[in-house]
Amino acid sequence: MVPVLVAVALGVLVGHLNILALGSKTIGKFTTLCLIIMLLTMGAQLGANDKLLADLGRMGYQALLLALGSIIGSVFFVRLAENQINRQLRRPNSEGSE
Amino acid sequence: MTWIILGAVVLGIALGNWIIPEQYVQHMGGVTTTALYLLLFAIGIDLGRQKEVWIRLWNMGWRIVLLPLLVAVGSLAGASITGLFIGLPFNEASAIGAGFGWYTLSGVLLTEIYNVETGTLAFITNVARELLTFITVPLVARHIGRLSAVAPGGATTMDTTLPLITKATGSDMAVIAFINGSILTALVPLLVPFLINLS
Numbered sequence: 001m002v003p004v005l006v007a008v009a010l011g012v013l014v015g016h017l018n019i020l021a022l023g024s025k026t027i028g029k030f031t032t033l034c035l036i037i038m039l040l041t042m043g044a045q046l047g048a049n050d051k052l053l054a055d056l057g058r059m060g061y062q063a064l065l066l067a068l069g070s071i072i073g074s075v076f077f078v079r080l081a082e083n084q085i086n087r088q089l090r091r092p093n094s095e096g097s098e
Numbered sequence: 099m100t101w102i103i104l105g106a107v108v109l110g111i112a113l114g115n116w117i118i119p120e121q122y123v124q125h126m127g128g129v130t131t132t133a134l135y136l137l138l139f140a141i142g143i144d145l146g147r148q149k150e151v152w153i154r155l156w157n158m159g160w161r162i163v164l165l166p167l168l169v170a171v172g173s174l175a176g177a178s179i180t181g182l183f184i185g186l187p188f189n190e191a192s193a194i195g196a197g198f199g200w201y202t203l204s205g206v207l208l209t210e211i212y213n214v215e216t217g218t219l220a221f222i223t224n225v226a227r228e229l230l231t232f233i234t235v236p237l238v239a240r241h242i243g244r245l246s247a248v249a250p251g252g253a254t255t256m257d258t259t260l261p262l263i264t265k266a267t268g269s270d271m272a273v274i275a276f277i278n279g280s281i282l283t284a285l286v287p288l289l290v291p292f293l294i295n296l297s
Contacts, residue, residue, distance in 0.1 A: 005291070011140060011145070015142060017146075022143075037130070039206060041129065041130045042107065042218070045114060048114040052214065055215075066219075069179060070173040070198075071176070073172035077175070080168075081168055089158070
């Protein structure tokens with residue numbers, strides 16, 4: 001967990017201070033390349049695991065339920081505070097800005 | 099991009115199943131670990147550069163942060179409760195929910211730091227979340243509320259589902275949806291490893 005956070009934090013620092021003179025497009029291409037390598041190996045690990053492959057149907061059903069649960073949960077929590085957030089947003093920048 | 103992503107996974111499955119000998123698949127750890135850290139570093143650079151998001155946030159007042167926080171809490175609660183019913187431990191269900199629809203990162207991150215089964219489930223779950231978002235946003239906008247219509251999209255409200263949300267709710271919601279997605283996107287690489295490590 002710590003190395004993951006350190007990698008992100010280092011990136012934020014480098015991005016914020018603009019240390020690496022790389023364009024957004026270059027970073028985007030680089031991110032895509034890393035992602036494709038990881039997706040390929042994730043697929044390969046999945047493909048080499050016959051038990052997991054046979055389980056994909058069950059996982060699809062679990063995934064659908066988890067996705068639905070996340071959506072219902074998030075809509076429910078936002079709905080609870082919707083009126084209050086709306087009221088605050090209508091108020092012109094009072095405390096939030098200078 | 100969606101086709102490239104799905105193509106890479108399908109190609110990987112085919113390679114792993116028929117072509118690459120099993121002992122090599124187990125030894126790909128070094129490559130994926132390097133790719134993961136480079137990926138996280140690049141994501142960090144992207145986040146660090148998005149100064150205009152922070153300026154917009156400042157101008158709207160910090161209370162707008164309440165929206166992505168509620169989306170995050172709701173997603174984690176919803177996924178964890180669903181996990182109880184389908185027999186998933188809390189750390190796995192909540193970490194999968196913390197993908198907030200960003201299926202590529204949550205999938206590869208969990209595959210690398212936890213196991214391939216949970217990573218795959220996170221990938222499929224968050225693909226499903228994005229697909230279900232396209233169905234639910236117009237319904238939620240019409241019957242529940244305009245702000246609530248930003249919730250289903252999670253982290254994707256800053257890019258892939260942003261046009262849909264503005265169409266369903268109005269163009270004045272674009273900035274709010276964008277900020278919501280940006281904050282949730284920043285939370286994914288922090289929350290997923292944190293939650294999966296809870297036992």
